[in-house]
Amino acid sequence: MCDNTLVEKKEWKPVTKKFITFEGPEGSGKTSILKAVEETLRNKGVDVLTTREPGGIRISEMIRNLILDVDNKEMDARTEALLYAAARRQHMVEKIWPALKAGKLVLCDRFIDSSLAYQGAGRKLGIDNIYSLNRFAIEDTMPDLTFFIDVPPSVGLDRVFDNAREMDRLDLESIQFHTKVYEGYQEIIKRHPERIRVINGNKPIEEVVKDVLDVLEKELD
Numbered sequence: 001m002c003d004n005t006l007v008e009k010k011e012w013k014p015v016t017k018k019f020i021t022f023e024g025p026e027g028s029g030k031t032s033i034l035k036a037v038e039e040t041l042r043n044k045g046v047d048v049l050t051t052r053e054p055g056g057i058r059i060s061e062m063i064r065n066l067i068l069d070v071d072n073k074e075m076d077a078r079t080e081a082l083l084y085a086a087a088r089r090q091h092m093v094e095k096i097w098p099a100l101k102a103g104k105l106v107l108c109d110r111f112i113d114s115s116l117a118y119q120g121a122g123r124k125l126g127i128d129n130i131y132s133l134n135r136f137a138i139e140d141t142m143p144d145l146t147f148f149i150d151v152p153p154s155v156g157l158d159r160v161f162d163n164a165r166e167m168d169r170l171d172l173e174s175i176q177f178h179t180k181v182y183e184g185y186q187e188i189i190k191r192h193p194e195r196i197r198v199i200n201g202n203k204p205i206e207e208v209v210k211d212v213l214d215v216l217e218k219e220l221d
Contacts, residue, residue: 018100019141020216021111024149025182026171027156027163028201029208033149034109036209037216041105049099052109054087057094063087068168075169077123081130084115089137097141105220111143113188113196118170121184122177145219147212148189149201153178 024030031052038050054064066072067083088111099106112134120127151159153175160171189196199211 018104019096019106019108019144021108021113021143021146022149023110023113023117023146023185023196024201025151025153025156025178025185027159028149028151029159029205030147030149030201031109032205033147033209033212034107036205037212038107040209040213041216047104048107049095049104050107050109051091051095053091053111053114054084056091056096056108059094060087060091063090068170070167070169070172072169077119077125080123081115081119081125081133084119085134085137088112088115088134092138092141108143111146112138113146113148113185116188117181117184121187122173122181124180127184127187143195145215146192146196147215148185148196148198149208150198151201153182155202 022030022034034050038048041048053060054067055061063083063086067075067080067087096106096108112131115130115134116127119125120130157171157175157178160167189198197215199208199215201208203211
């Protein structure tokens with residue numbers, strides 16, 4: 001079970017919630033929502049850093065391109081999981097830890113929960129196995145707060161195809177795969193109700209952003 005309640009906190013980790021992640025299935029709109037939240041917080045004078053996974057820094061972006069390249073169809077599931085963990089480690093070292101140490105509010109588009117859902121559940125490698133792998137990479141630095149933008153897989157995939165954005169290797173997976181990913185997220189939410197806030201992503205984006213900001217107003221000092 002992915003229980004981080006007994007994990008020793010780093011000395012510099014603030015008492016207030018500073019590391020916030022956004023999760024959701026493909027087409028949930030989480031990236032657009034994160035950007036809108038960032039703009040609102042900056043306008044309020046909050047020192048915000050936004051980033052994404054996999055990626056965020058040069059090495060991790062290179063790994064991202066390798067993972068998501070549609071030509072890499074032969075990639076093994078465990079190789080995929082290890083690449084995500086490697087990208088996450090470098091991201092932590094170069095960007096997230098320094099930002100948290102500097103007292104910034106970090107907003108991250110995907111983090112460890114994506115690996116638990118996509119590789120743990122979607123690839124059937126096991127949520128606990130993927131957590132153990134990533135725990136080595138992140139040294140127990142879990143998000144303080146996570147927003148799960150809840151959209152059914154079929155709706156999300158319809159959005160992806162309707163928006164005509166460039167497809168990546170995960171976009172092209174079957175609906176059965178994305179359904180397993182969604183079910184994996186539901187299991188993770190059950191395990192971590194104290195950290196994860198479920199936001200209805202079926203509303204107009206302005207309403208979804210407002211719902212996220214309402215939670216942040218209550219959670220943040």
